[in-house]
Structure formats: structure tokens, C-alpha cells
Amino acid sequence: MKNYLKGLIKEMIPVLLGVLLALWINNWNENRKDRKYINNFYLSLKKEFRDTDEEITKKLPYQKVLLDTLEVYKNDETISLLEVVEKANGVNGPNIKLNYWKALSNSKIELLEYNRLSILADIEKGNELLKYKTNKLLDFVYSNLTETGKKEKMMLRIMIIELITTQKEIQKEIRKILNE
Template identity: 65%
Template sequence: MKNNIKRFIKDIIPVLLGVLIALWINNWNENRKDKKYISNFYRSLKKEFKDTDKEIINKTPSQRILIDSLNFYSNNKNVQLITIIEKAGGVNGPLIKLNYWNALSKSKIELIEYDKLALLTEIEENNELLKYKRNKLLDFIYANLTETGQKEKILMKLMLEELIRTQNNVQDGIRKILKYDAKSS
């Protein structure tokens, strides 16, 4: 009986060691793949965020021109909102790119450090708020295109200023991620 137990132990130990080594190698390989995936993700996200930052920088001056035009024509009862918008070059807004974040958030979100995850979530929430405000602004514009009153012009100006504030919040979050990424590189 003792010999059977000894033989069993002698036979099982190499098998157990083999299984444990195989598991360790598999875990090591999975961790390596995850690190490569996250590294590629951050590289792509960084490019996307740099493009978005430039987009915000490029679009904000035209938004400010529209605000200045609304100020300039606010007391002129002969000028319609549509005319002011046309003279200012239209209603421009930046394209906020979150494609890589959206893809990762649906697959391997557990691989992201908490601090970065919190920042990315905040950017996404601000972007959703930005979309909401942009839609409200467009609804207002379409409903008041031919209006000439000071009230409508001031209200549109305030809506644009609020839109810019939210864009700046998105931009601040993006810059925090880019700085955070630069620190950890």
C-alpha cells in the first residue's frame, strides 16, 4: 500500500509540475499580449486625442467670431440670425474623436489603470454633454433663423459660450490624458 502511494506521488508530481508550468506560461503569454494590446491602444488613443485637440483649437476661433458677430448685431433689428451666421462663416464645431476609447470600453476595460479610466470616462461624459448642447443650439437656430430680436441673439451667444466651455472641458481632459501618458512613458 505504501509503495502504491509512493509510486502515485512520484507519478503525479511531474504531471502537476507540468500543469503548473503550462499555466504559468499561459498566464505570462496572456499578460504579454494584454500589455501589447494596451500599448497599441494608448498609442492610437494618443494620436486620436492629439487630432481632437487640434480640431478644438482650430474650430474655437470661428465660434468666437460668431459670438462677436452676435454681439455686434444684437441691437440691430434689421439683421436676422441666419444673416449673422452666414457672415460669420456658419456654426462650426469640432469633431471629438473617441473611437479607440469606445472600442476598448466595450472589450478590455479591466486592463486600464483606474486614474486613466476615470479621466477617459469624464471625457466621454463631457462629450455627451457637448453633443446635447450642440443639438439644443441647432434646434434653437432652426427655430429662430429669421428672428431679428436682441433676446434671440443674446440667447444664441450664451448657448455658444456654454458650448465652448464644454469643449474646453473635453480638451482639458484630453490634455490630462496626454500628460498622464507622457509621465508614465
């Protein structure tokens, strides 16, 4: 009986070592695939964020023109909000791209480090706030198109400044990712 147990143990040890080695190799391979996935994700995300950073930078001068135009015509009660917006070539806002972030957040979010995850969540939150402010601004403009008063022009000015501030905050967070 003692020899039987010794023989059984001698046969089990290589099988057990083989199973453990296979598990280790499988874990190593899964970790390698996850690292490759995250590296590819960051390359794509950074490309998307570079485009978004450029878009925000490109749109800011147009928004500043609208602010300057509002300043010029704030006391002129013969010029309506519609005319001010037309003179400034419209209300121009950036398109914040978050496609790769949304894809990852729906699949392998657990692979991200907390600090990166936090920055990406802040960018997404900022984008939602930007959409909200943009909608409010457009609602205000559409409901006051024919208004010529200083009060409406100042309100529009405040809303545009708020929009610009939110865009710059998003851009600051985007640049944290780009500078990693």
C-alpha cells in the same frame, strides 16, 4: 502498499509541477498579450485624441468670431440671426473622435486602470453633453432664423459660450491622457 504510494507520489510530482509550470507560462503569455494590446490601444487613442485636440483648437477661433459678430449686431434689429450666422461663416463645432475608446469599452475595459477609465468616461460624457448642446443651439438657430431682437441674439451668445466651455472641458480631459 507503502512503496506503491511513494512511487505514485514520485510520479505525480513531476506531472503536477509540469501542469503548474504550463499554467504559469500561459498566464505570463496572456498578461504579455494584454499589455501589448493596451499599449497599442493607447498609441492609437493618443493619435485620435491629438487629432481631436487640434480640431477643438482650430474651431475655437471660428466660434469666437461668431460671438464677436453677435456682439457687434446685438442691438441692430435690422440684422437677423441668419444674417449674423452667415457673416460669421456659420456655426462651427469640433468632431470629438472616440472610436478607439468605444472599441475598448465594448471588449477589454477591465484591462484599464481606474484613473484612465475615469478620464475616458468623463470625455465620453462630455462628448454626449456637447452633442446635446450643439443640437439645442442648432434647433434654436433654425427656429429663430428671421428674428432680429436683442433677446434672441443674447440667447444664442449664451448657448455658444456654453458650447465653448464644454469643448474646453473635454479638451482638458483629453490633454490629461496625452500628457501621460
